[in-house]
Amino acid sequence: MLVLEGIERSFGGRRVLQDVGFTVQRGRLTGFVGGNGAGKTTTMRIVLGVLAADAGTVTLDGTPLDAGRRRRFGYMPEERGLYPKMKVAEQLTYLARLHGWDAEAAARRAGDLLERLGLAERAGDPVETLSLGNQQRAQIAAALVHGPEVLVLDEPFSGLDPLAVDVVLGVLSDTAASGVPVLFSSHQLDLVERLCDDMVIIAGGRIRAAGAREELRERYGTRRHELVAAGDVGWLRQVPGVRVESFSGGSALFEADEATAQEVLRTALARGPVTTFAPVVPTLGEIFREVVAGPQDAGSDLGTGPAPDGTAAPVRPSLQEVSR
Amino acid sequence: MSTDVRPTPAHGGPGRTAPEVPPPPRTGPLVALVAGREVLAQVRTRSFQVSTVILLLVVLAGVVLPSLLGGRFGGDTRVAVVAGAGAALEGREGFETVPADDADEARQLVRDEGVDAAVLPAPAASSGEGTGADVLVVARTEAPTALVEALSVTPEVELTDPDATPEALRFLVPFAFGLVFFMAALGSGTMIAQNTVQEKQTRVVEILLAAVPARVLMAGKILGNAALAIGQVAAIAAVAVVGLVVTGQDDLLTLVGAPVAWFVGFFVLGFALLAAIYAASASLVSRLEDVGSVLQPVTWLVMLPYFGVVFFSSNATVMTVLSYIPFSAPVAMPVRLFFGDAAWWEPLLALVLLAASTVVVVLVAARIYTRSLLRTGTRVRLRSALRERD
Numbered sequence: 001m002l003v004l005e006g007i008e009r010s011f012g013g014r015r016v017l018q019d020v021g022f023t024v025q026r027g028r029l030t031g032f033v034g035g036n037g038a039g040k041t042t043t044m045r046i047v048l049g050v051l052a053a054d055a056g057t058v059t060l061d062g063t064p065l066d067a068g069r070r071r072r073f074g075y076m077p078e079e080r081g082l083y084p085k086m087k088v089a090e091q092l093t094y095l096a097r098l099h100g101w102d103a104e105a106a107a108r109r110a111g112d113l114l115e116r117l118g119l120a121e122r123a124g125d126p127v128e129t130l131s132l133g134n135q136q137r138a139q140i141a142a143a144l145v146h147g148p149e150v151l152v153l154d155e156p157f158s159g160l161d162p163l164a165v166d167v168v169l170g171v172l173s174d175t176a177a178s179g180v181p182v183l184f185s186s187h188q189l190d191l192v193e194r195l196c197d198d199m200v201i202i203a204g205g206r207i208r209a210a211g212a213r214e215e216l217r218e219r220y221g222t223r224r225h226e227l228v229a230a231g232d233v234g235w236l237r238q239v240p241g242v243r244v245e246s247f248s249g250g251s252a253l254f255e256a257d258e259a260t261a262q263e264v265l266r267t268a269l270a271r272g273p274v275t276t277f278a279p280v281v282p283t284l285g286e287i288f289r290e291v292v293a294g295p296q297d298a299g300s301d302l303g304t305g306p307a308p309d310g311t312a313a314p315v316r317p318s319l320q321e322v323s324r
Numbered sequence: 325m326s327t328d329v330r331p332t333p334a335h336g337g338p339g340r341t342a343p344e345v346p347p348p349p350r351t352g353p354l355v356a357l358v359a360g361r362e363v364l365a366q367v368r369t370r371s372f373q374v375s376t377v378i379l380l381l382v383v384l385a386g387v388v389l390p391s392l393l394g395g396r397f398g399g400d401t402r403v404a405v406v407a408g409a410g411a412a413l414e415g416r417e418g419f420e421t422v423p424a425d426d427a428d429e430a431r432q433l434v435r436d437e438g439v440d441a442a443v444l445p446a447p448a449a450s451s452g453e454g455t456g457a458d459v460l461v462v463a464r465t466e467a468p469t470a471l472v473e474a475l476s477v478t479p480e481v482e483l484t485d486p487d488a489t490p491e492a493l494r495f496l497v498p499f500a501f502g503l504v505f506f507m508a509a510l511g512s513g514t515m516i517a518q519n520t521v522q523e524k525q526t527r528v529v530e531i532l533l534a535a536v537p538a539r540v541l542m543a544g545k546i547l548g549n550a551a552l553a554i555g556q557v558a559a560i561a562a563v564a565v566v567g568l569v570v571t572g573q574d575d576l577l578t579l580v581g582a583p584v585a586w587f588v589g590f591f592v593l594g595f596a597l598l599a600a601i602y603a604a605s606a607s608l609v610s611r612l613e614d615v616g617s618v619l620q621p622v623t624w625l626v627m628l629p630y631f632g633v634v635f636f637s638s639n640a641t642v643m644t645v646l647s648y649i650p651f652s653a654p655v656a657m658p659v660r661l662f663f664g665d666a667a668w669w670e671p672l673l674a675l676v677l678l679a680a681s682t683v684v685v686v687l688v689a690a691r692i693y694t695r696s697l698l699r700t701g702t703r704v705r706l707r708s709a710l711r712e713r714d
Contacts (some may be wrong), residue, residue: 048534050698067537068348075534081527086365095358098535100346140533147345 001025001182007056016042022182022200022210031196032185037206040185041078045151048075063161074148076156080139084128088138092145099146113141118167133164151175153184157191169195193284203292220287223248227252227263228276229268354536358544365554382559387567391520400435404430404442409459410667417475434462441468498637505655506630508553516549516599517606517615524610529697538694547598586671587658594654597682604689608704625651648674650681
C-alpha cells in the first residue's frame with residue numbers, strides 16, 4: 001500500500017500542506033476530497049514526484065519511492081493535456097513506450113485500453129477532434145496505458161456523462177481489483193460517496209479525516225431518524241434524549257441514540273399507524289461540512305484563492321454548492 | 325488511519341495474468357524516442373513540407389539560373405553561314421549553323437528571325453582596312469557577344485596569383501555559411517521554443533514528466549530538431565552540389581572542401597548551444613503569445629554574429645575575434661579557414677572553446693528547463709528558476 005507521512009510543502013512562504021498523511025490500500029478505490037486550493041493537487045503531485053515535498057515521506061509497501069519507481073505510477077493531472085494534433089492511439093503508444101514498453105507491446109496495450117474505454121473507433125483521430133468527454137477518456141487511458149503500479153487521478157470524473165462515469169469506474173475498479181492502489185480526487189461528493197471504498201478529506205492543507213467510507217459515516221455524521229406517522233408527531237419534542245431537527249405535522253427528522261429511537265418507534269406505533277421509520281445515513285456532504293468546519297477548527301476556509309502552485313484555479317462550483 | 329483491513333489481492337488479481345512490468349527504460353533510447361516524436365510531429369505538418377520544398381527550389385534556382393542566364397539561354401545560337409565563312413564555328417558548342425547561298429539570303433534570314441545572326445565573307449574593302457577579320461557578322465539589334473568571341477582570336481592570359489580567392493567569393497562564402505547557420509539556428513530554435521511552450525500550454529508536459537526526467541525531454545527536443553536542421557542543411561547542400569555539377573560549376577566545390585568539414589563540426593556544437601538557450605528561454609513562459617518577448621535576447625545572439633561575419637568578412641582583426649566567440653565561431657572560423665587566414669591550431673582551439681561553453685550552457689539550460697516546466701501562469705523569472713529547488 002501507498003503511505004504518506006508528515007508531508008509538508010510551502011510555496012514562497014505560504015504553507016499549503018501541513019503534516020499530510022494517509023494510506024491508499026491495495027485493491028481499494030480511495031477518494032480524495034477537499035475544496036479548491038485545499039491541497040489535493042499539490043499532494044498528488046508530490047506522490048508522483050512531479051513536485052518535491054519540504055518534509056515527509058511517501059512509501060510504497062514500506063519502501064521509500066525513488067524516481068524509477070514513481071515512473072511506474074499512472075497519473076492523470078488536474079490540468080488535462082495531450083498533444084492536440086497527435087492521433088489518440090499513437091499518443092498512448094508513445095506514452096507506453098516512454099515507460100519502457102517496446103513499440104509492439106505499447107501499441108497492443110493502447111488498442112486494448114481504447115477498446116475497454118469505448119474509444120476504439122476514434123483511435124486514429126487527432127486528440128483535438130474529440131469531444132471533451134472523449135478527450136477525458138483518452139486522458140484516463142494515458143494514465144493507465146503502461147500498466148501502472150499505483151494509479152493517481154486528479155478529478156477523473158469531471159466532465160463525464162453518467163454513462164462515461166460508469167465505463168471509467170469499471171476500468172478503475174478492475175485496476176484496483178488487480179491489486180493497484182487507486183487514489184482519485186473529486187469535488188463531486190455524491191460520486192465519491194458512490195464509488196470509493198476509502199476516503200480522505202483535506203482542508204486548508206491538513207488531513208481532517210481518513211478511513212473507510214462506512215467508518216467515517218459512523219464516526220462523523222450524526223445518526224438521525226425519519227418518522228412519518230398518520231397523526232401529528234409534535235409529542236416527539238417532549239421525549240427525553242430526542243432533538244428534533246425538522247418537523248411538519250405528521251413527519252419529523254430527529255436525532256437520538258439507537259435505544260431512544262426504538263422507544264420513539266414503540267410510542268409512535270402505540271399512538272397510531274406509522275408509514276415511515278428509517279435511519280437517515282449522513283451524506284458525504286454532511287460529513288464533509290462537519291469535518292471541515294468542525295469545532296476543532298471553526299471557520300476554516302475552503303481556500304478558494306488561486307492554487308498554491310501558481311496555476312490559475314479553474315472555476316468550479318465550490319464543494320458546498322455541489323453537495324447541497 | 326483505516327481500520328478496515330480487507331484481504332488485499334496480490335498482483336494479478338481477477339481478470340489479470342501475471343503482472344507485466346517493462347524493464348526500466350534507459351536514457352539513450354528514451355531521448356531517441358522523444359527526438360523521434362519531435363521529428364515526426366514536424367515532418368508531418370503541411371507548413372514544414374511546403375517550406376522545405378520552397379527552400380530547396382530557391383536553392384536550386386539560385387545555383388542553376390545564373391549559369392543558364394549567363395550562358396546559352398534558350399538553346400544554341402542559330403547562325404546562317406555563307407560559303408566557307410563560318411568554318412571557325414564548325415564543331416563549336418552552342419552554335420548551330422544554317423547554310424545560306426549568298427549574303428542577301430543570309431541577311432533575309434536574320435531579318436525574318438529565322439536565325440540569330442549570320443556570318444558572311446568580309447567585303448574586300450573592310451578586310452583591306454586591316455581589321456584582321458575575314459568575316460562580317462550580321463545581327464538584328466545588337467552585337468552577338470558570344471558569337472563575336474567565338475570568331476575572335478583569344479590572346480593568351482597569364483595570372484600572377486592564380487590561387488587567390490576571387491573577390492566575389494570573399495563576400496559569397498561568409499554569406500552562404502552565415503545564412504545556412506542563421507536559418508537553421510533561427511528556424512529550429514523557434515521550433516524548439518514553440519514546442520516547449522506548446523507542451524506547457526497543453527499541459528501534456530505534466531504527464532510527460534511523470535514518465536521521463538525533464539532533461540531527457542530537453543535533450544530529445546534538441547536532438548530531434550538538430551536532426552531536422554541538419555537534414556535540411558544536408559538536403560540544401562545536396563541540391564546545391566548536384567546543381568553545381570550539372571551546370572558545370574563543380575570547380576567551386578573543390579575550393580570549399582575542407583572548410584565545409586570544419587563547418588559541420590562547428591555547426592553541430594553551435595547549434596546545440598543555441599538550441600539549449602532557446603529551450604530554456606521558452607520554458608519560462610506558458611503561453612505562445614509570450615514566446616516572442618522571451619526569445620528576443622536569443623534572437624540577437626543569432627543575428628548579431630551573423631551580420632558581424634557578413635559585414636566584417638574582410639577585416640582580419642574582427643574576424644579573428646569573431647572566430648573565437650562561441651556564438652559567431654560556427655560561421656567565422658570556417659570562413660577564415662576558407663580564405664586560408666587561420667593557422668592549423670586555431671579551429672581546434674575555437675572548437676574546444678565552443679564545446680566547453682556548449683556543455684556549460686546545456687547544463688544551466690537543463691536546470692532552468694527542469695524548474696520552469698511545471699510553473700504555469702506568469703512568466704518565471706530567470707533568477708528564481710535557477711535558484712529554487714524543484
